Amino acid sequence: MTMKIATWNVNSIKVRLPHVLDWLNGHRPAVLCLQELKCEAGNFPLEAVTAAGYHALIAGQKAYNGVALLSLQPGSDPVIGIPGFEDPQQRVIAATYGEVRVISVYCPNGESLTSEKYGYKLRWFAAFRNYLEATLMRYPLLVVAGDYNVAPEDRDVYDPVAWKGEVLCSDAERAAFAALLKLGLKDSFRLFEQADKSYSWWHYRVNAFKRNMGLRIDHILASDALVPSCSSCTIDKGPRALERPSDHAPVFAEFSDSSSPNS
């Protein structure tokens, strides 16, 4: 028996609700981490999600950002944000499902290396690293899934020469991502053989999706203690080809049920 844990930057839950409901019904993930809700918690389409059989924990705000955890079983011990890091931007929500702690995260974009938002991005990553370090001590079975706004390696970029040093690909951003892995986390996608030119985000402009001009910036990190139970990680490009798509595709990882003995 396996359970799926998935992540999807939906770029407005209001607009993408039909896609999300279809995907939930098709995959029945144990947990779906959402990013870029772009709505306040009170405007989240809770009834439709509940009717689909899902519980929801929501950290929303007007217009921008916003994250959620949808789940078949209710989560426990929810935490919103990064404790001790004051931030009006809703980017992080955590809860426990069975034995597993799950974090849905929307890392800052940064805009460009010369933007004030880039400095915020690097400060935010430092705080997030410290939060994950503390979280791992309390929850050895940890999944951190979301839009990291970092392409970790050149093979995660359709044109690494053009993107060299650009935001999402800069050395400092890649170092910030690597610092998360160094805590004892693995990029689940790279635990398995994957097709070349696998991406999770494509710009809306210039027919980028049809031309596969993409970046892999949505990741599911699994703690070292969870890695033995991880059996796959897949980018589902299907929803990106629909009418009115998000610019991101959902990503999901499968884990064997840790409740069975000797698993």
Next chain:
DNA sequence: ATGTCTCCTAAGAGGAGA
């Protein structure tokens, strides 16, 4: 290729953010 999509304010388009 200043290319697209979504939100906001505020009553028209234009700006912010990605």
